[in-house]
Amino acid sequence: MTDSAQQDLPPLPTLGTVTRRVPPGGARRMWQEGEVVGVRDETPRARSFQLWLPEGYPHVPGQHYVVRVTADDGSQAERSYSVASAPDPEPGPGTHIELTVERLDDGAVSPFIHDNVRVGDRLEVRGPFGGWFVWRGDTPALLVGGGSGVVPLMAMLRYWRRQGRRVPLALVVSTRTPEDLYFKDEYGPESTILYTRTAPAGTSRPPGRIDAEALAPLVSQPVPAEAVAYVCGSPGFAEAASQLLVAVGVERTTVRVERFGPSG
Amino acid sequence: MSPTSLRRLFGTGERDPRLPPGQYDVGSTWPVLTAEVSPRLRAEDWTLRIDGLVDKGRTWTWDQIHKVSSSTYSGDIHCVTTWSKLGTSFTGVSVDDLFAEVGVRPEATHVIAWSVTGYTTNLPIEHVIDGKAWIVWEHEGKPLPPEHGGPVRMLVPHLYFWKSAKWIGGIRLLDHDEPGFWEQRGYHMLGDPWLEQRYEGD
Numbered sequence: 001m002t003d004s005a006q007q008d009l010p011p012l013p014t015l016g017t018v019t020r021r022v023p024p025g026g027a028r029r030m031w032q033e034g035e036v037v038g039v040r041d042e043t044p045r046a047r048s049f050q051l052w053l054p055e056g057y058p059h060v061p062g063q064h065y066v067v068r069v070t071a072d073d074g075s076q077a078e079r080s081y082s083v084a085s086a087p088d089p090e091p092g093p094g095t096h097i098e099l100t101v102e103r104l105d106d107g108a109v110s111p112f113i114h115d116n117v118r119v120g121d122r123l124e125v126r127g128p129f130g131g132w133f134v135w136r137g138d139t140p141a142l143l144v145g146g147g148s149g150v151v152p153l154m155a156m157l158r159y160w161r162r163q164g165r166r167v168p169l170a171l172v173v174s175t176r177t178p179e180d181l182y183f184k185d186e187y188g189p190e191s192t193i194l195y196t197r198t199a200p201a202g203t204s205r206p207p208g209r210i211d212a213e214a215l216a217p218l219v220s221q222p223v224p225a226e227a228v229a230y231v232c233g234s235p236g237f238a239e240a241a242s243q244l245l246v247a248v249g250v251e252r253t254t255v256r257v258e259r260f261g262p263s264g
Numbered sequence: 265m266s267p268t269s270l271r272r273l274f275g276t277g278e279r280d281p282r283l284p285p286g287q288y289d290v291g292s293t294w295p296v297l298t299a300e301v302s303p304r305l306r307a308e309d310w311t312l313r314i315d316g317l318v319d320k321g322r323t324w325t326w327d328q329i330h331k332v333s334s335s336t337y338s339g340d341i342h343c344v345t346t347w348s349k350l351g352t353s354f355t356g357v358s359v360d361d362l363f364a365e366v367g368v369r370p371e372a373t374h375v376i377a378w379s380v381t382g383y384t385t386n387l388p389i390e391h392v393i394d395g396k397a398w399i400v401w402e403h404e405g406k407p408l409p410p411e412h413g414g415p416v417r418m419l420v421p422h423l424y425f426w427k428s429a430k431w432i433g434g435i436r437l438l439d440h441d442e443p444g445f446w447e448q449r450g451y452h453m454l455g456d457p458w459l460e461q462r463y464e465g466d
Contacts, residue, residue, distance in 0.1 A: 009315055009316060009436065012376060012378050012384060012436060013378055013379075013380070013381070013382040013384070013433070014382050014384070015299070015300060015381065015382040015383060015445060016382075018448045018449060028463075028464065028465030028466075029463060029465075075279070076286070077288060077346075078286050078346050079346065080345060080346075108288070129450055129463060130449070130450070131446075131448070131449025131450045132299050132445075132446075132449050133299070235295070235296035235411065239296075239302060239411060242301040242302070243301065243302070245301075246301055252300070252301045252303075252381075253300075253382060255300065255301045256299065256300070257298060257299055257300060257301060258299075259295075259296055259297050259298060
């Protein structure tokens with residue numbers, strides 16, 4: 001009875017097939033202590049922390065870790081930070097990750113991390129997480145990031161380069177000013193930088209928000225069926241950029257969006 | 265590490281008892297987290313379908329669902345990304361009243377709530393009946409904004425908020441559990457914030 005009743009129903013809608021694979025360490029990700037092996041300033045407000053996780057396994061580009069900090073009264077707070085590095089080529093156990101943290105002055109956790117975490121410290125982390133905003137390097141990809149939203153896209157770009165640029169990939173980064181641009185030495189011919197407030201001398205596009213004119217040349221027509229677009233940034237940026245992609249001909253269901261909350 | 269900047273998270277150091285473990289209070293803000301492109305959906309084009317293990321499946325339009333007796337939830341919501349919004353309110357209809365109209369078959373054990381975008385999320389049936397779940401179109405007395413799932417979303421406030429499907433298109437009743445969008449991608453099958461059921465295996 002149940003079967004015949006269910007067979008008459010229309011299929012449920014879907015956002016596509018699942019590419020997630022259970023990591024070699026098992027599905028359950030436990031808290032672990034990472035050792036801070038490097039710290040680098042990306043901009044006056046963003047800092048990258050390189051960690052060695054003795055019990056970790058390589059992430060997939062686009063994934064994030066949860067970081068937990070504990071105050072001396074025992075109170076704790078957790079926040080998610082995207083991995084900026086390409087996955088460690090070593091299979092693990094034991095893996096390297098780089099987390100890039102934007103300092104939000106009215107936040108609680110990011111100022112704490114910026115002010116207190118130094119090389120040699122230990123940081124409690126759990127991950128990697130994320131099974132949607134991930135790219136395994138095997139499909140054409142259009143990456144669109146605003147501000148700190150470029151962090152998970154940088155993991156994809158770095159991985160793409162290490163794999164030998166096997167598939168078409170383009171990156172668009174929107175930044176307020178040249179000073180606010182993350183990873184400024186790492187952009188090549190595949191990348192388009194859009195400045196919203198102040199552009200460096202000699203930039204032909206006047207400063208302004210992301211628009212269809214900036215995106216349309218990067219979207220080939222027809223779009224390859226297997227291509228995926230990744231949009232990451234503030235809610236306002238992600239909403240605008242994802243709607244623009246649809247407007248210039250990208251299928252809605254091929255756009256994956258990660259909206260960075262104001263959590264600090 | 266000095267704890268000074270972390271202290272600010274908890275103000276005086278007193279933790280609000282309404283906050284589940286690992287959560288913090290976002291105050292009057294309301295973060296937007298969505299995995300897909302927001303649909304442009306007009307209220308007059310929106311419908312809700314309830315089908316599956318029911319006596320008679322039914323579709324409601326915007327006008328029709330407004331004839332069901334209205335129901336308001338006042339309380340807290342909790343997102344798996346660790347924010348909670350305390351003392352908020354939503355108005356719409358109780359899922360109980362919709363289920364009463366379609367007649368839930370005794371073999372129904374779970375539901376899948378689905379969005380017009382293709383987003384899905386699974387729930388045991390006991391978590392959407394007896395006053396635990398709503399279909400809502402107002403937030404704090406105003407129309408639900410599109411980025412928060414407007415015109416109409418599901419509301420299951422006692423579970424992490426990914427269970428409260430935005431842009432709700434329907435609820436299907438099943439005799440088994442079937443993982444939804446996030447549940448297939450490493451998140452917990454139930455998502456009880458008081459048990460910190462964030463990820464698979466928690």
